[in-house]
Amino acid sequence: MEKLSRRLTVVGLIATMCGLSACASLPENLISAPDVKLQGVQVMGLGFKNQTFLLSFDIHNPNPFALPVSHVRYDVRLDGMRFASGETASEITVPASGDTEFAISVELDLLSTAPQLLSIVREGTRSEIPYELQGELGVDIPFTPPVSYRSDGAIQLN
Numbered sequence: 001m002e003k004l005s006r007r008l009t010v011v012g013l014i015a016t017m018c019g020l021s022a023c024a025s026l027p028e029n030l031i032s033a034p035d036v037k038l039q040g041v042q043v044m045g046l047g048f049k050n051q052t053f054l055l056s057f058d059i060h061n062p063n064p065f066a067l068p069v070s071h072v073r074y075d076v077r078l079d080g081m082r083f084a085s086g087e088t089a090s091e092i093t094v095p096a097s098g099d100t101e102f103a104i105s106v107e108l109d110l111l112s113t114a115p116q117l118l119s120i121v122r123e124g125t126r127s128e129i130p131y132e133l134q135g136e137l138g139v140d141i142p143f144t145p146p147v148s149y150r151s152d153g154a155i156q157l158n
Contacts, residue, residue, distance in 0.1 A: 035060040036149040061094035071138035128154040
């Protein structure tokens with residue numbers, strides 16, 4: 001009788017753990033990835049060692065519920081070269097089936113970005129630069145893991 005009781009306890013624990021792991025992954029399956037686009041790169045400041053850029057983004061939420069974004073992780077490539085990457089806290093909420101804009105101020109080291117910037121500027125005849133963007137949005141919904149995004153396109157040069 002005691003063996004049967006132990007077996008039932010073990011089976012119950014296993015069933016509970018499987019059920020909890022299924023619930024933990026459920027939100028990931030229910031959330032469609034948002035569409036994140038890079039809209040612009042603007043020079044905000046040039047210093048002897050650093051440059052400050054403002055990266056502007058558009059987010060489209062395909063879900064029928066709002067997405068409260070707690071942080072944004074990003075990796076931006078311009079013309080095939082790594083330009084900026086990082087993570088920043090956020091307090092934006094993308095409306096259900098809607099769009100919102102956000103911007104990130106990025107400070108870059110002149111020595112690491114100079115070759116990429118010179119290569120892009122040197123070709124001054126182009127009116128746009130191709131970009132690749134990928135990252136994750138931390139979503140402030142209980143038991144929801146970060147939501148990945150990836151896009152590419154071109155930004156206009158002013």
